[in-house]
Each structure stands twice: as C-alpha cells, then as structure tokens.
Amino acid sequence: MTAAEPLTADWRDLLALTKPRVMTLVVFTGLCGLIVAPVRLPLVLAFTAVLCIALGAGAAAALNQWYEADLDALMKRTAGRPLPGKRMDKQAALHFGVGLGAFSVLLMGLATNVLAAGILAVSILFYVLIYTVWLKRRTAQNIVIGGAAGAFPPLIGWAAATGDVTLLPILLFAIIFLWTPPHFWALSLFIKSDYAAAGVPMLPVVSGFTSTRRHIALYTIPMIAAAMAPWVLRLTGLVYGMAAILLNLVFAAMALRVLRNRTRDTAAMQPEKQLFAYSIVYLFALFGALVADRLMPIGM
Incomplete structure (x- = not known):
C-alpha cells in the first residue's frame, strides 16, 4: 500500500x-x-x-x-x-x-x-x-480524577x-470511582516501561514502585468503606452484605501482598498481576451480588 x-x-x-x-x-x-x-x-x-x-x-x-x-x-x-x-x-x-x-x-x-x-x-x-x-x-x-468517567x-x-438519582446509585458511583485507582495502578506496576516509553506520568513512572504500592493499599480502604456502605446504611440486604464482606477481605489481603512485595522485576510481579485480575472479578461479583440481593432479598 x-x-x-x-x-x-x-x-x-x-x-x-x-x-x-x-x-x-x-x-x-x-x-x-x-x-x-x-x-x-x-x-x-x-x-x-x-x-x-x-x-x-x-x-x-x-x-x-x-x-x-x-x-x-x-x-x-x-x-x-x-x-x-x-x-x-x-x-x-x-x-x-x-x-x-x-x-x-x-x-x-x-x-x-x-x-x-x-x-x-x-x-x-x-x-x-x-x-x-x-x-x-x-x-x-x-486515574484518580479520571476514574469518575467509568x-x-x-x-x-x-x-x-427512575428519572432521578438517589443515595444508592451515588454509592455505586463511589465504589467504581474508588476502585479505579488500585485497579489501574496494579496494572501500571507491571507495564511501567510502556508508560515510561510513551511519556505518560502514571504513578509508578513518577513516584516509583514503593509509593505506588502504598497508594494501592491506601485507596483500598475507602473503596472497601464505599462497598460496605449500601449494606451498613440498610439500602441492601444480607446477600449483598455477606458478598461484600468476603470480596473485600480478599481484596484487602491481595493489596497487602502487593504492599509487602519489593521486587522491581516486572516479570516477577505476581501479586500485582493477581490483584489486577481479581479487581475485575471483584467488581463483577460485587455488582452481581447487588442484583441478586434485589431479586432475592433475605433481609437486612
């Protein structure tokens, strides 16, 4: 051509x-x-x-x-x-x-x-x-501010x-908004060289591996709080609440593994790769539990 x-x-x-x-x-x-x-x-x-x-x-x-x-x-x-x-x-x-x-x-x-x-x-x-x-x-x-887009x-x-917006959909917005940084930062850790080559100032490029891992752990805390809020505020029932507890415990444990990881070898960043993969499963499962809770409520 x-x-x-x-x-x-x-x-x-x-x-x-x-x-x-x-x-x-x-x-x-x-x-x-x-x-x-x-x-x-x-x-x-x-x-x-x-x-x-x-x-x-x-x-x-x-x-x-x-x-x-x-x-x-x-x-x-x-x-x-x-x-x-x-x-x-x-x-x-x-x-x-x-x-x-x-x-x-x-x-x-x-x-x-x-x-x-x-x-x-x-x-x-x-x-x-x-x-x-x-x-x-x-x-x-x-990705912190831009996460609102998704x-x-x-x-x-x-x-x-409904033609309106109430507290529950705002909380669902907050869950995804707060989930986005740890999700993308986990990815950016093991493809740092790609972002560096393109001159994109992702957190690992600008602040390094240790700071990024610390940010992942810190942002996991408000994400978990937002994910638990619909149940704590009695906007959802037991199905969602139990699922949220389990999913958040696993997310927290994986974020802690990332925080403890010290390698700079992207090929050896299994905790980061596993957290990135799990974060996708996490969001699907959390929202799936929300739907299941609404379709078959078991009580608060």
Whole structure:
C-alpha cells in the first residue's frame, strides 16, 4: 500500500475502537444500576438504555484512541490498535466517535428521559476532555480524577429507569470511582516501561514502585468503606452484605501482598498481576451480588 492509497478499515477495526473488553464491565454495571432501581422499564426500553450506555462507552473509547494515537504507537500493548496499526484514518475514527456518541445520547433521551441522556453525555465528555485531553499526559493523579468517567454507568442505568438519582446509585458511583485507582495502578506496576516509553506520568513512572504500592493499599480502604456502605446504611440486604464482606477481605489481603512485595522485576510481579485480575472479578461479583440481593432479598 502506498501513502496515497486510502486506509480501509473493516468492521473489526471499528469494533476494536470501542474497546469491547472495557465496554463489558461498563455495560454490566449500567445494567445492574437499571435492575436494582425501584422502577421497572418495559423490556424494549430497558434494552435500549443499556444499548445507549454501550454505544456511549464505545464512542468515548473511539475518541480516546483518536486523540492518543501517538501514545498508543509507543506502547507494546496498544501498538496493534487500528490507528497506530495504520488500518484506519484518524479522521474516520473522529467521525465515528462523535457520531456514535451523539446518537447514543439522542437515543437515550428519546427512549428514557433527559436526565439519563444528560449523565451519559457528561460521562462521554468527562472521559474525552477531562481524562484523555487534560489529565492523562499532565499528572500522576490522572486515574484518580479520571476514574469518575467509568463510574457513571450505574447512575445512568438508575436514572434511565427512575428519572432521578438517589443515595444508592451515588454509592455505586463511589465504589467504581474508588476502585479505579488500585485497579489501574496494579496494572501500571507491571507495564511501567510502556508508560515510561510513551511519556505518560502514571504513578509508578513518577513516584516509583514503593509509593505506588502504598497508594494501592491506601485507596483500598475507602473503596472497601464505599462497598460496605449500601449494606451498613440498610439500602441492601444480607446477600449483598455477606458478598461484600468476603470480596473485600480478599481484596484487602491481595493489596497487602502487593504492599509487602519489593521486587522491581516486572516479570516477577505476581501479586500485582493477581490483584489486577481479581479487581475485575471483584467488581463483577460485587455488582452481581447487588442484583441478586434485589431479586432475592433475605433481609437486612
């Protein structure tokens, strides 16, 4: 292919732009927010609301990759994405992301309500403008503040069903917001060289391994508090409470193992790799327990 020939992306490249693996967790937490809400939407509208959350997340991911194509080209784990892999034109990615985002917000507003559509729009703009454009290349606290972008789905799901936002969805937002730093810092510890090569000031690059491990342990404490709050405040029942206790005990134990680890050899960072993997299971299981609690309550 010569430089003059247009790039021709196929459907797999468009799908890759939406980061489908990340979208899975986003859609799941949004669905959970919809299910635990006290109002039941008709099935078609509920499906549409979840679809809009997925499309909005995909749009934000596409715009993230459009803006960060230069960074992605410098990191091993992202170099094969459609833009750094030279399978797609940047303009096409921009148009795809903007169009998908606008469509998701418009459809959400028509299918459910203005509040849900507004929160969806804010989530997209927050991820693109606040996290991607403003924070990621400027501060090691990028993932702390930027973590809010991934915390919106339960709020959106709840608002789509009820037209309002109450304490429980705010707590669900807080859980994901506080979960994001230890989740991503665990990852950043064993791919530090990637971030360093791209010049991204992730915490291990700026402050080193010891400080990052300490931050993981410290942020685990408020995350656990937020995860326990729905049960402590009697917003959920025993099913959620018992699951939260067990899941948090395991998370705390794994975070402690990371804190005690002293290796600088990324190939030997098993505690960090295990915490990263478990953190994904943790969030799925915690929100799954929330749904189970709502569908088969056993009492407070």
